[in-house]
Amino acid sequence: xxxxxxxxxxxxxxxxxxxxxxxxxxxxxxxxxxxxxxxxxxxxxxxxxxxxxxxxxxxxxxxxxxxxxxxxxxxxxxxxxxxxxxxxxxxxxxxxxxxxxxxxxxxxxxxxxxxx
Amino acid sequence: xxxxxxxxxxxxxxxxxxxxxxxxxxxxxxxxxxxxxxxxxxxxxxxxxxxxxxxxxxxxxxxxxxxxxxxxxxxxxxxxxxxxxxxxxxxxxxxxxxxxxxxxxxxxxxx
Numbered sequence: 001x002x003x004x005x006x007x008x009x010x011x012x013x014x015x016x017x018x019x020x021x022x023x024x025x026x027x028x029x030x031x032x033x034x035x036x037x038x039x040x041x042x043x044x045x046x047x048x049x050x051x052x053x054x055x056x057x058x059x060x061x062x063x064x065x066x067x068x069x070x071x072x073x074x075x076x077x078x079x080x081x082x083x084x085x086x087x088x089x090x091x092x093x094x095x096x097x098x099x100x101x102x103x104x105x106x107x108x109x110x111x112x113x114x115x116x
Numbered sequence: 117x118x119x120x121x122x123x124x125x126x127x128x129x130x131x132x133x134x135x136x137x138x139x140x141x142x143x144x145x146x147x148x149x150x151x152x153x154x155x156x157x158x159x160x161x162x163x164x165x166x167x168x169x170x171x172x173x174x175x176x177x178x179x180x181x182x183x184x185x186x187x188x189x190x191x192x193x194x195x196x197x198x199x200x201x202x203x204x205x206x207x208x209x210x211x212x213x214x215x216x217x218x219x220x221x222x223x224x225x226x227x
Contacts, residue, residue: 006159040219042217043206043217048213098213101148102148102165102210107159109157110158
């Protein structure tokens with residue numbers, strides 16, 4: 001595997017389910033990110049990890065819970081979601097610590113989440 | 117605070133025609149600017165970035181963008197569109213501690 005991978009690619013869940021999204025980066029990067037992409041809205045940054053330490057949480061509801069066990073893996077645990085949480089969830093990584101202004105972020109293909 | 121505005125949510129061109137995707141920025145400090153592309157069912161991929169070295173930035177796949185401070189613009193161009201350029205394009209500015217993205221422009225290329 002190369003780059004940033006995400007599993008599953010598609011997920012359908014009910015409002016009472018618990019599920020997890022997984023992201024893995026094979027680039028040796030130091031920062032990882034979760035974004036939410038909804039139609040007709042800018043990408044929303046949800047969480048940021050530098051060296052597996054969370055540095056940002058942009059007022060994300062507690063029904064989304066991130067976990068970063070090491071610098072290569074990032075999870076997003078989901079529980080009791082709402083239909084408006086349906087979106088494409090993108091993971092990204094960057095070589096420099098988050099906040100380095102010129103650094104490039106590398107994105108995974110995303111998980112298309114549908115909440116029924 | 118930094119922000120970007122992409123003018124036109126949809127742009128359609130014929131194959132071989134000029135591609136022009138518009139991006140205007142707002143920044144209280146010298147900005148760092150990016151263009152990313154998202155092909156169907158894929159994540160975002162960096163096309164090019166402006167980091168204050170040269171105002172005309174060349175990227176991948178024949179795209180380039182020019183930083184114009186007087187117009188607060190960073191428009192993306194390609195002289196001749198190809199069918200494979202059909203995708204969504206995002207302009208972004210580097211904020212205090214994160215990237216701030218525009219709402220995207222979907223490019224359609226007709227044969």
